[in-house]
Amino acid sequence: MSFVTHKENGVTFHTSTLLENGAVRHGFSTRLGGVSKGVYASLNLRRHGNPPDAPDLVDENYRRFCAAVGVDTAGLALSRQVHEDTVRHVTAGDAGKGFSRPVDYTADALVTDVPGLQLMVFSADCIILLLWDPAAGCVGAVHAGWRGTALDLPAKTAAELRRLFGAKPENLRVAIGAGIGPCCFETHSDVPDAMRTAFGPGAEAFITPAADKWRVDLKAINAWRLREAGVPAEQIDICPLCTACRGDLYWSHRKLGEHRGLQAALIGLSGGGTIHG
Numbered sequence: 001m002s003f004v005t006h007k008e009n010g011v012t013f014h015t016s017t018l019l020e021n022g023a024v025r026h027g028f029s030t031r032l033g034g035v036s037k038g039v040y041a042s043l044n045l046r047r048h049g050n051p052p053d054a055p056d057l058v059d060e061n062y063r064r065f066c067a068a069v070g071v072d073t074a075g076l077a078l079s080r081q082v083h084e085d086t087v088r089h090v091t092a093g094d095a096g097k098g099f100s101r102p103v104d105y106t107a108d109a110l111v112t113d114v115p116g117l118q119l120m121v122f123s124a125d126c127i128i129l130l131l132w133d134p135a136a137g138c139v140g141a142v143h144a145g146w147r148g149t150a151l152d153l154p155a156k157t158a159a160e161l162r163r164l165f166g167a168k169p170e171n172l173r174v175a176i177g178a179g180i181g182p183c184c185f186e187t188h189s190d191v192p193d194a195m196r197t198a199f200g201p202g203a204e205a206f207i208t209p210a211a212d213k214w215r216v217d218l219k220a221i222n223a224w225r226l227r228e229a230g231v232p233a234e235q236i237d238i239c240p241l242c243t244a245c246r247g248d249l250y251w252s253h254r255k256l257g258e259h260r261g262l263q264a265a266l267i268g269l270s271g272g273g274t275i276h277g
Helices: 055-069 146-150 153-165 190-206 218-228
Strands: 003-008 011-016 024-029 087-089 109-112 118-123 127-133 138-144 173-176 207-210 213-216 236-238 263-269
Touching: 003 055, 011 055, 024 055, 024 127, 055 263, 087 153, 109 118, 109 153, 118 127, 118 138, 127 153, 127 218, 127 263, 138 146, 138 153, 138 263, 146 153, 146 190, 146 218, 153 218, 173 218, 190 207, 190 213, 190 218, 218 236
Parallel strands: 087 109, 173 236
Antiparallel strands: 003 011, 011 024, 024 263, 109 138, 118 263, 127 138, 127 173, 207 213
16 A cells, blocks of 8 residues: 555646545645645645635636546535534535535534545645545545544544444545654644543654654554554555645645645545536
8 A cells, every 4th residue: 555646637646545446536635736826826725815815716726636536526525624523424415515605514524425425625734534435335534633633533433434334444444645744743732632631641652752842643643543443554544745844745834824725635436427416
């Protein structure tokens, strides 16, 4: 298993070999291959920056990324991410929300078993994960910053896939995309304290002292928690790249503050035709 970089019609994105199958489409965007200008150049998927990017350019960026992955924007289902642990069961009625019509819910994880729906979550350092159970025929997309990680959101999403669709942890395949690494995620004690409170002594393996601060490996914590939930280690693929280190490829809030765009992770079951909400 590994992450692979693709370039389609100028759009640079990643896929995981764990999820490469005709039954599912997926991709992790970078900041390359769009039409936005200035601080948002070039593949920006953020609509509400300050100042905001031009809406027509952002829409075109969505279309370009979706076309590169091979999906239809009509099936997009987005969310307002709020760093909490809500898992949204996305149905055909949610198609287009966040892209062609307003979103009427908040959630940091999305799950569905409807072919043709494309679940999308966003990041500018936070950890983004895609989940797929080929046996149960369902997928999930998760945005987990340090708060979502401390809330055990990826493992809760796996549990929701089981509750809603009968997905078994041992069948899940999980791709963890580029996000801020321990090389750059230097924090005060609030983050390690949250991990210790949530997970007990097991969290210590992923926390390293750094002078008067701490470094925390969020990708590794989420992978550990998924293994604890029953997902086999060989079915968890982790992109090694750090969004803060690789400003040439990614948007990073740690490096750029509010003057930056967003990248996204997208997954959907193939088939189903064009879905209209």
